[in-house]
Amino acid sequence: MQPIISPWIIYFINLTEPIIIVMAIIAIASLICLLTNLDDEQFKYRKTFLIIIVISLLAVVLVPNKQTCYKMLITSYITTDNVKAIVNKENLKAVRDGVKLDLRDIVKAVVEPVTDSIIKVQKEENK
16 A cells, blocks of 8 residues: 655655755855955955855755645645545535534633633622
């Protein structure tokens, strides 16, 4: 049985943040080297350091972070066919019933403590 999402994709998604950090460090180090040798006329690697800085900063800006990669992966699996397969009438009724139950539980969990505290305060005021 084939996995829906390749484990390699998850591995490479987890590598995006270290790549961003390494590229930022490279850009900073190159900028420091460039600035420390700015007055030196013999320094012949100015263009090289400028290119490294530009490429590193582009990578920092353009490489998506882990969260964005997961969002992109999820949205690639959301198609109209998949949504239609999931949301048939029976499933939709079950989802609606589940949402109603969850909503009731949430309201109950929020309202009950508030009403209990109001009743408690009123009893204390009446004493």
